Amino acid sequence: MFENLTIKKFHGLIEKKETSITEVVDLYLKNIKGRNKELNAYLEVFSASGGEDEVFKQAREIDKKLAHGDMPRALEGVAVAVKDNILIEGHVASAASRILENYKAVYDSTVISRLKAAGALLLGRTNMDEFAMGSSTENSAFGVTKNPHDTSRVPGGSSGGSAAAVAADLAFAALGSDTGGSIRQPAAFCGVVGLKPTYGAVSRFGLIAMASSLDQIGPITRSVEDAEIIFNLIKGKDPRDSTTIEIRNQPAQLADKKPASIDVESGGQETRIQTIGVPKEFFVEGLDREIKNSIDNVIKKLEVLGYKFQEVSLPHTPYALPCYYIIMPAEVSTNLARFDGIRYGLSESGKNLLEVYENTRHKGFGKEVRRRILLGTYVLSSGYYDEYYARAQKVRSLIREDFKKAFEQVDVLISPVTPTPPFKIGEKISDPVSMYLSDIFTVSANLAGIPALAAPAGKTSSGLPISVQFMAPWFEENRLFAIGKEVEKL
């Protein structure tokens, strides 16, 4: 009954009284007790007063309300795991860093308020790379998370805990954040669905900022439909985040383009994908053979269903990763300046104010975080700003133009998510550039601001998950859900 449980199936079972919220929540809590010690997906499962799991208490209350005939809300009783960089009032949010180890959030992020209003239950906070810096969750100050499919391997990062929790049935769904691939890459490594929304589609209020022009919060789920349901709930204009945009029928970017056959507001009912673009720069040397074969297989099967494929070119693709590794550290160096031992978090002693700052940040930040802050400081410093940061921002404009041109010819793009299947724990940790290359197919979408979806597409010969990525024009998440659902049925 609980195999491949989706939100719709779950609510159907509740309605028919074949199960209860409490029963399903209990299942997840039992799974967590059974496997979390090994996997380290959760840093904390929220407990209520009296030692009981907080979520268990809430589940019982919801069952009582439903028994009285209350209508279930969109996410009623859906148990969600939340990445440790998303603020939940009254709970610790540490961004997997010692500098925030005991920091308790004083307010709910907007996405959390919306999940709560829809009846979702928050199970706990999940492990991540410290301050979202990493592609393996090995940079957490609180231990690595293991990939449920093979515990000698990484779950991906930085939302590794969230992806592992969903893959191992330790949660119904999870929230992650994606700055350069941090939802999609762990979703791919763990064989689950991950969505990075269009920049501005989901509020960042309450998300511990990493790179403000790249960050987005998104769902990690077992089905595309569940990702769609959660996305539609958390998206939308938020007066507390001035970069949020309401999704309209004519996205500003494509106002001069002939509209494709979609009605953005109708929840994807009329979304029709006709042509899928294959960006040749994403299918190069270094792409794992089994991943390439899986994607070719998906293409063949979609062709049989009538989808047309067309090769396109995104010529600035080779410059996306270097561009990202200038812009992102620059923004990081600014965003992490606030952690100084004064207003919250860890505070180390010093004989004067400067020493308090230097000692706190040295002790509180891990190696990768310090490295990226210093790199960002360099590329923004006097004498280097034009050469690095200003130049990268221009390359970013060119990357965006590449996508704009491609989307004039095709409705969505298909590509790999990762160049390799999940690698072994410890394999890439000593070579920074080698680790950074894990993001080679995901960063372009963040730089351009377009939405992208990672969906399972097969397995390697040794049983490791392989996923496929779809990218759509700004605010056309419905196209991703439409094609993602097709791939699920293949």
Place this chain on the structure above:
Amino acid sequence: MLGKKDIEHLSNLARIKVSEKEAKVLERDLGLILKYVDQLKEVDVSGVSESTHAVEMENIIREDETDIFGSKPHLVEQAPDNDKGFVKVKTVFGDK
């Protein structure tokens, strides 16, 4: 590419203490990363404007109305050193 003086300068700007041993590792690591991102010099960016925003937007404005945040005491209490509703810090203009 980057030398000891550069690392010292950066660690000072970023307010992060760096030990001698760490400085050596950073020289190497940052050098490798900078070498990798140097590829951007190959791109012809003449006439291209910087994308300062992820998605092109107009000025986002709102009415200048105040909204009271109800949890001010909680915010101040989080400060490692606080007193009577104020955050305490070491002298800003003290001797080094």
